[in-house]
Amino acid sequence: EAGVAQSPRYKIIEKRQSVAFWCNPISGHATLYWYQQILGQGPKLLIQFQNNGVVDDSQLPKDRFSAERLKGVDSTLKIQPAKLEDSAVYLCASSTYRGRSTDTQYFGPGTRLTVL
Amino acid sequence: AQSVTQLDSQVPVFEEAPVELRCNYSSSVSVYLFWYVQYPNQGLQLLLKYLSGSTLVKGINGFEAEFNKSQTSFHLRKPSVHISDTAEYFCASVRAGTASKLTFGTGTRLQVTL
Numbered sequence: 610e611a612g613v614a615q616s617p618r619y620k621i622i623e624k625r626q627s628v629a630f631w632c633n634p635i636s637g638h639a640t641l642y643w644y645q646q647i648l649g650q651g652p653k654l655l656i657q658f659q660n661n662g663v664v665d666d667s668q669l670p671k672d673r674f675s676a677e678r679l680k681g682v683d684s685t686l687k688i689q690p691a692k693l694e695d696s697a698v699y700l701c702a703s704s705t706y707r708g709r710s711t712d713t714q715y716f717g718p719g720t721r722l723t724v725l
Numbered sequence: 726a727q728s729v730t731q732l733d734s735q736v737p738v739f740e741e742a743p744v745e746l747r748c749n750y751s752s753s754v755s756v757y758l759f760w761y762v763q764y765p766n767q768g769l770q771l772l773l774k775y776l777s778g779s780t781l782v783k784g785i786n787g788f789e790a791e792f793n794k795s796q797t798s799f800h801l802r803k804p805s806v807h808i809s810d811t812a813e814y815f816c817a818s819v820r821a822g823t824a825s826k827l828t829f830g831t832g833t834r835l836q837v838t839l
Contacts, residue, residue, distance in 0.1 A: 612768075613768065649831065649832075651831050652769070652815070652827075652829050653829070654826055665826060700768060700769070702768075702769075710819040710821055710822060710826075711757060711776050713771050713774070715771075716761075716769040717768045718766065718767050718768045719767075
């Protein structure tokens with residue numbers, strides 16, 4: 610079974626530029642998550658999708674971050690414009706269709722973003 | 726609100742020695758507890774989880790954890806570590822009965838040396 614795929618793996622941009630990350634969850638997983646992991650901290654949930662609907666985006670900085678999952682499969686996370694403090698690893702995870710609290714979340718390898 | 730505290734940011738240990746990584750949680754409601762491992766340049770992988778039942782939970786790679794409600798702890802243990810166990814370990818909790826919004830601790834770096 611293929612795991613969660615993410616691209617790119619690394620990205621370096623200047624502040625105020627835009628950047629987009631892509632995630633392909635495990636086949637059949639309806640729930641998709643985006644996390645931000647700042648160096649020295651644990652991952653923090655940015656947004657959770659159930660199919661193509663948003664379940665929780667309470668910690669997403671909506672003035673600069675956006676995410677979509679148009680067909681309930683792939684997802685894109687965008688930052689526009691980027692700030693220095695956005696430097697982090699962005700992790701995508703997926704879980705089975707119910708998105709229950711007991712479900713195991715499967716994580717991708719992440720995208721390491723450096724903002725200069 | 727729930728929170729997870731990992732008491733040690735780094736734990737150095739010699740190969741074949743036992744290890745315990747400490748985790749305490751705080752919540753006014755029932756929670757489920759998880760331990761994830763993150764190898765360098767990789768995503769997180771589930772080691773084990775406690776949902777209910779037996780307080781001793783066995784996971785992959787020889788790890789186990791014990792849920793202690795009175796101490797609000799969920800410490801991770803392994804009786805004999807290997808070099809390949811060198812990684813970052815994260816404890817996480819999620820409020821029982823809700824959509825799975827994990828709250829992670831800050832992580833413990835396990836460094837195994839010869």
